Amino acid sequence: MDILGIDIGGSGMKGALVNIETGELITERFRIPTPASRKPKEMAKVFKDIVEHFDYKGPVGCGFPTIMNHGVCKSVGNLNKSWLNLNAQNLFSEACGLPVTIVNDADAAGYAVMNYGIGKGEQGLVLMITIGTGIGSGAFYNGVLIPNFELGQIPYKKYKKIERYAADSIRKKEKLSFKKWGARVNTFLELVDLIVCPDLIILGGGVSKDFDKFEKQIKIETPVKPAILGNHAGIIGAAAAVSF
Ligand code: BGC
Numbered sequence: 001m002d003i004l005g006i007d008i009g010g011s012g013m014k015g016a017l018v019n020i021e022t023g024e025l026i027t028e029r030f031r032i033p034t035p036a037s038r039k040p041k042e043m044a045k046v047f048k049d050i051v052e053h054f055d056y057k058g059p060v061g062c063g064f065p066t067i068m069n070h071g072v073c074k075s076v077g078n079l080n081k082s083w084l085n086l087n088a089q090n091l092f093s094e095a096c097g098l099p100v101t102i103v104n105d106a107d108a109a110g111y112a113v114m115n116y117g118i119g120k121g122e123q124g125l126v127l128m129i130t131i132g133t134g135i136g137s138g139a140f141y142n143g144v145l146i147p148n149f150e151l152g153q154i155p156y157k158k159y160k161k162i163e164r165y166a167a168d169s170i171r172k173k174e175k176l177s178f179k180k181w182g183a184r185v186n187t188f189l190e191l192v193d194l195i196v197c198p199d200l201i202i203l204g205g206g207v208s209k210d211f212d213k214f215e216k217q218i219k220i221e222t223p224v225k226p227a228i229l230g231n232h233a234g235i236i237g238a239a240a241a242v243s244f
Helices: 040-053 088-096 105-116 168-173 178-196 206-217 230-243
Strands: 002-008 012-019 030-033 060-064 100-104 125-131 135-141 144-146 200-204 224-226
Touching: 002 040, 002 105, 002 230, 012 040, 012 230, 030 040, 040 088, 060 088, 060 105, 060 230, 088 100, 100 105, 100 230, 105 125, 105 135, 105 144, 105 200, 105 230, 125 178, 125 230, 135 178, 168 178, 168 206, 178 206, 200 206, 200 230, 206 224, 206 230
Parallel strands: 002 060, 060 100, 125 200, 200 224
Antiparallel strands: 002 012, 012 030, 125 135, 135 144
16 A cells, blocks of 8 residues: 655655555655744645645655644644644645644654564564654554653753754754764763663664764663664654554
């Protein structure tokens, strides 16, 4: 079954048709930058444009960068504060005239990795950590998703949330070397290790393709592996969300 998956981030909104039996992208990825306002109306318009680009009619799966509860945003992440308590699922569905299923973006990426990628068959507590504009996390116990783990929200020193210290957007903003930034990621992972003691951590998001550039800085005992599906995991997992 081919489903349109749309992965929404703070910097880009990306879609592709995905074969949800195999987890493969069957079209090129189509990306539109997230509107600078990061507001609902503007983002709903881009959502519609992505659906129209694929001339698609069918259920749409979507990964969204806030805590999601039955389609409603229960946090705003790095988006505009007007998303709080808004039913994003209804908003996008009305914008494109198709049924939309929406889940947290890191949960979606984790689902892809656990079902079609490097996490397949992994038992125990596996964490998918996505590092991009923010830091997202998806938790799986014996392959079953525990939704809305929000490890990027841990306060750290003067930072209200550690994603403001260790996200990839911060590396770019502060022009940090991979070595310096990698040490920050390690600090984050040390806290994660201390709090939840996972069996395996999988790193996703665009920066996972650069894992070799900061791998040496990652010194925790828990195994840490880059997600082979890389940045496509979000789209694949979003598409698969229609059958969650
Ligand atoms: C949000 C998470 C999201 C992550 C990655 C964070 O700011 O709180 O829900 O998964 O960004 O987009």
